[in-house]
Amino acid sequence: MRRTVDRAAEKVLDAAAGHAPATVWDRSDAMEPRCGFGDLGICCTICLQGPCRIDPFGPPGQKGCCGADVDTIAARNFLRAVAAGAAAHSDHGRDIAGTLLHAAKGEAGGFRIADPVKLAAIAKELGVDAGGLAPEPLAEKVALACLDQFPRAPLPFMNRAPEALRKKWTKAGLRPKGIDREIVEALHRTHEGVDVDYRNILLSGMRVALADGWGGSMLATELSDVLFGSPSPIRSKANLGVLKADEVNIVVHGHEPALSDMVARAAREGELLEYARQRGARGINVCGLCCTSIELLMRQGYPVAGNFLSQELSLLTGSVELMVVDVQCVMPGLADIANCFHTELVTTSPKARMPGVTHIEFDESKARLTAHQIVRRAVDRFPQRRRDRVNIPDETMDLVAGFTVENIFSNLGGTFRSTFRPLNDAIISGRLRGVAAVIGCNNARVTHDEGHLAMTRELLARDVLVIQTGCSATACAKEGFLRPEAAIGIAGRGLREICEAVGIPPVIHMGSCVDNSRILRALCEVVREGGLGEDISDLPVAAAAPEAMSEKAVSIGCYAVASGIFTVFSPPPRVEGSRNVCEFLTSGMEEITGGRFSFERDPLKGAAEMVAHMDAKRTALGLPPAMYGAETAAAAPVEG
Ligand code: MSK
Numbered sequence: 001m002r003r004t005v006d007r008a009a010e011k012v013l014d015a016a017a018g019h020a021p022a023t024v025w026d027r028s029d030a031m032e033p034r035c036g037f038g039d040l041g042i043c044c045t046i047c048l049q050g051p052c053r054i055d056p057f058g059p060p061g062q063k064g065c066c067g068a069d070v071d072t073i074a075a076r077n078f079l080r081a082v083a084a085g086a087a088a089h090s091d092h093g094r095d096i097a098g099t100l101l102h103a104a105k106g107e108a109g110g111f112r113i114a115d116p117v118k119l120a121a122i123a124k125e126l127g128v129d130a131g132g133l134a135p136e137p138l139a140e141k142v143a144l145a146c147l148d149q150f151p152r153a154p155l156p157f158m159n160r161a162p163e164a165l166r167k168k169w170t171k172a173g174l175r176p177k178g179i180d181r182e183i184v185e186a187l188h189r190t191h192e193g194v195d196v197d198y199r200n201i202l203l204s205g206m207r208v209a210l211a212d213g214w215g216g217s218m219l220a221t222e223l224s225d226v227l228f229g230s231p232s233p234i235r236s237k238a239n240l241g242v243l244k245a246d247e248v249n250i251v252v253h254g255h256e257p258a259l260s261d262m263v264a265r266a267a268r269e270g271e272l273l274e275y276a277r278q279r280g281a282r283g284i285n286v287c288g289l290c291c292t293s294i295e296l297l298m299r300q301g302y303p304v305a306g307n308f309l310s311q312e313l314s315l316l317t318g319s320v321e322l323m324v325v326d327v328q329c330v331m332p333g334l335a336d337i338a339n340c341f342h343t344e345l346v347t348t349s350p351k352a353r354m355p356g357v358t359h360i361e362f363d364e365s366k367a368r369l370t371a372h373q374i375v376r377r378a379v380d381r382f383p384q385r386r387r388d389r390v391n392i393p394d395e396t397m398d399l400v401a402g403f404t405v406e407n408i409f410s411n412l413g414g415t416f417r418s419t420f421r422p423l424n425d426a427i428i429s430g431r432l433r434g435v436a437a438v439i440g441c442n443n444a445r446v447t448h449d450e451g452h453l454a455m456t457r458e459l460l461a462r463d464v465l466v467i468q469t470g471c472s473a474t475a476c477a478k479e480g481f482l483r484p485e486a487a488i489g490i491a492g493r494g495l496r497e498i499c500e501a502v503g504i505p506p507v508i509h510m511g512s513c514v515d516n517s518r519i520l521r522a523l524c525e526v527v528r529e530g531g532l533g534e535d536i537s538d539l540p541v542a543a544a545a546p547e548a549m550s551e552k553a554v555s556i557g558c559y560a561v562a563s564g565i566f567t568v569f570s571p572p573p574r575v576e577g578s579r580n581v582c583e584f585l586t587s588g589m590e591e592i593t594g595g596r597f598s599f600e601r602d603p604l605k606g607a608a609e610m611v612a613h614m615d616a617k618r619t620a621l622g623l624p625p626a627m628y629g630a631e632t633a634a635a636a637p638v639e640g
Contacts (some may be wrong), residue, residue, distance in 0.1 A: 004309065004448035006478055008240040008395035012313045015391050021336045023312045028444040040577030041074040047192035056577055066192060074578035075198035075205075076190040078554070081573060082205040083186035085555030088328055089514055090150070090179045090216025091351075092255055096223045097146045099258050099364050103227060104139035108364035110262055110371075113139050114229035118406075122222050126156050139226065146219045152178040155215040157222075160520075162527045164535035165564055165593070169210070172592045174203065174562060176211035183208060202584055206562040206593075213559030218517035224295065228261055231298040231402040231511065238477040240310065241396035242303035243319045244285040248276050250378045251305060251314055252288040254326035255512065257295035259348055259362045260288065262371035263324060264296055272372065276379045284375065289314060290329045291470060291512035298402050298511050306478070307449070307471035308549065309442040312337050318389035322378035326362070327352045329441070329550065342384035344377055399482035401473070401509035405521045408508065420522075420529040422502075423465075427540060428531050431494035433463040433626035434614035435526075437519045437560075439472045440545030440553045445571060449475040451546030451603040455568075456481060458607035460506050463492035463626050464614065467522070470513045472547070481507040493628040516556050519543075520563060533621055537564030537594025540617040542610035544568040546603045561585070561595035566613045568606035572599035 003025045004010055013023070022030075037043040037053040044052045044064050052064030054073060063069055068076075102108035113119055113135040123130050123138055126145045130138055149155050155176055158166065169175050176182045186208050189195040195204070225231070243249050250267060252260035266272055267284040276284050287303045288296055289311050296302035305314050308329055314320055315337040323334065324346045335354050338345040347353050348362040348370075358377075360370060426432040436459050442448050452475035456466050460481070468476060480486050487499035491506040499506050510518045523536045532539050543560045545553050548569055560567045575581045576599070590596040600606040618625065 002447045002450075005450045005453060006239070006310070006448055008393035008478070009306070009310060009313050009448060011393040012240065012316050012391065016316045020316055021340050022333070023316075024309060024331060024333060024444045027333065037577075039574060041077045041574030041581075042070050042577030044068060044073040044076070046076060046190065054577065068196065071198035071578045071580045072196050072201070074575045074581045075201035078573055078575050078581065079186050079190050079201050079205040079208070081551045081554045082208050082558050083183050085551035085553065086179075086208045086212035086216065087183050088552050089212045089220065089555065090183070092327070092514060093216040093220035093223070094147065094150060095256060096220050096227065096258070097143045100139055100223050100227050101143035101147070102364045104136045104143060106136070108367065110265075110368040111227060111258070111364065113226060115226050118222070118230055119226045122226065125159075142226070143223070146223060149215050149219065150178060150180040152181065155179070155211065157218045158210070158214045160524045161214070161563070162524060162535050165537070168593050172203065174207050174210060174593075176207050176215060179211045179215045182211045198578070198581055199584060199588075202581065205558055206589070209555045209558030210562050212555045213517060213520055213563065217514040218520070220514040221511070221517045224257055225404070228257055228295070229299050230406060231404055232407050233400055234298070234301040234402040235398065235400055236297055236301045236303050237396045238304040238306075238399050238474060239393075239395045239397055240305055240314060240317060241392060241394050242285075242287045242305050243314065243317055243392045244283070245319065245390060245392055246281065247283040247285040248281045248379050248382045249320045250284065250286045250375065251320050251323040252286065252292045252296065253290055253311060253323055254330055255291040255328045255514075256326040256349075257292065258364065259324070259326060259367065259371065260292045260296055262367045263374055264300060264302055266368070266371040266375045272375050272379065275376065276382065279379055279382050281379065281382045284379070291514075292326060294401075294470065294473070294512040298509075303396075304474050304477065307442055307474035309444060309448045315341060315343050317392045318386065319392050321381040321385065322346060322374065324348060324374055325352070328552070341389065342381050342386065344381055346374060346377070395478070397478050397480050399477040399509070400484060400505050401477070401482065403508045403510050405518055405525060408522065420525045424526060424529045424531050426494075426498055428623055430618075430624045430627040431463070431497060432465055433494070433611065434540030434542070434617070435465045435467060436541065436610055437467045437516070437543040438546065439469045439516060439543065439556065441471050441547055441549035442475070443547045443549040443571060446547050449478070449547075451570065452476060453479055455544055455546045455603040455607045456507060457490060458604055459610065460491045460495060462611050463494040463628060464611065465495060465498075466507045467510055467519055468507055469509070469511050469515050469519070472545070473507075473509045476507050477509070481505065482509055494626065513552055513556070520559075523565075535564055535594060538617065538621065540614035540621070540623075542566045542568070542613050544606055544610060546570055546606060557597065561589050561597055562593050564594040566596060566598070566610065568598045568600055568609060570599060570601045570603070570606065572601075
């Protein structure tokens with residue numbers, strides 16, 4: 001299997017072949033053959049009588065020691081994955097709320113309320129009495145109201161959903177009782193000897209995921225905007241070529257924006273720039289990986305070095321002085337590679353430490369000091385860089401990011417026109433066939449970036465506006481799809497006309513993984529705007545994670561389905577060993593919320609399913625077929 005379609009990644013891998021430490025691809029190859037029982041989700045390790053496994057080729061009616069059947073085992077494994085993903089996103093949200101609380105009380109040195117307008121809007125939504133309060137005391141109340149969603153309901157952002165969807169949630173018992181409460185209950189429910197009914201277990205998974213999407217993730221996004229500033233369209237660059245041969249390179253990696261925001265600010269300070277010059281560097285270059293990087297990109301335009309599978313490659317360029325990591329998607333393998341170079345790896349979260357790796361704990365009250373300390377350590381490493389080992393590929397690509405529900409209004413409607421009407425009208429007329437959210441990770445078991453690019457190319461050619469977040473957005477950024485001019489070479493005629501008229505790229509970057517909540521909100525606005533049905537499930541929209549990897553992606557997939565969205569998810573979550581569990585997720589859910597999964601592995605077939613789904617929704621709404629339907633990705637090659 002080809003490891004990557006990213007030319008920069010390929011160059012680094014080729015140069016490192018044979019003499020560099022192992023990468024994720026080497027370790028993945030060494031895992032073959034993988035355990036089929038584990039892969040199909042039919043190995044149970046929940047109690048100490050096991051592991052128990054069900055033979056997929058054996059007789060029907062097989063049971064584990066306790067009597068759990070294949071459906072119970074697969075459903076319990078699935079629910080635990082959803083709960084872990086929801087916990088990761090939501091704990092991120094909790095930390096942001098905590099930072100906002102400290103900032104409001106003046107206890108978080110260097111942090112301030114960056115968007116008081118958004119703060120006031122959120123306060124209103126949460127039912128917080130602003131009563132002429134200054135931003136800080138209001139922020140304190142808002143932070144506390146958000147933290148209150150962890151132990152108990154209600155989750156007020158769920159009121160953003162269309163009424164039809166809220167009724168479905170109530171009828172099916174899908175309203176979360178609180179973010180933490182659902183996660184804890186999921187762990188209890190899947191403990192040995194508790195819930196055995198696979199449907200009941202899977203519905204718990206949907207409820208946990210809704211607590212993530214409309215709770216933990218959504219409040220993480222909203223409070224990040226308040227604290228670090230709401231994004232606006234911004235130009236930047238992507239790929240490993242953003243590393244600089246003559247500057248100190250600091251790579252921020254993980255998911256949380258708080259410390260990286262401070263590191264980026266510190267790296268601009270004259271005193272530290274002078275310190276770098278004294279050590280022979282021309283400057284200090286901050287760039288990043290995964291979603292920490294995207295948070296900095298969206299708000300400040302810092303370049304993105306790569307996505308999940310690029311993390312080890314960035315160190316293999318031999319040009320990184322320091323990589324600072326927070327939480328999630330940080331490979332333990334980084335430590336081995338850093339040790340082969342002059343690179344210092346620094347962990348910063350008490351939740352995520354690595355043996356033998358420098359740990360500088362992030363404390364909001366000392367954020368500026370910590371950031372300075374980190375930047376100085378990076379500069380100190382610069383003289384140790386071995387020039388003969390530096391191998392930075394020259395690939396970079398321009399991009400435009402920074403779209404939000406608030407600013408996409410004006411971009412789609414022309415300056416100052418605050419409405420989704422032009423988008424709805426474009427869909428209604430058929431100039432746009434529909435909207436697709438293509439999101440999610442990389443996965444070493446499939447060719448790096450290939451699924452994201454193939455699927456997105458196909459959708460664009462068929463006049464589907466593509467919205468992205470996370471590593472999928474970075475994959476498409478590296479390929480040039482996030483440039484407004486990309487529409488000329490790649491988009492179908494209808495989408496091209498819209499991009500040219502409004503000046504937007506055919507692929508809209510809406511942020512990090514928690515910012516998938518922006519997509520939920522955008523779909524609510526489309527329904528509210530009118531003319532496209534009463535519910536999200538009525539819309540000609542679909543979602544996909546064509547290179548899914550993390551448990552967070554499983555949770556995101558579930559909250560998309562539980563919000564009424566047809567969702568292509570590949571590689572599939574580990575449920576294929578149970579026909580009943582698969583059927584429930586790929587068709588049973590449709591009767592409950594209107595959404596369902598497809599586990600199609602081929603990205604082009606997945607795109608075809610998404611297009612067929614949009615066409616069916618158009619017919620159901622009484623809309624004309626897409627205006628220009630004949631162009632395919634093959635007929636519209638990418639330019640540039
Ligand atoms: S970083 S969760 S690999 S998208 Fe958010 Fe990328 Fe997936 Fe991590």
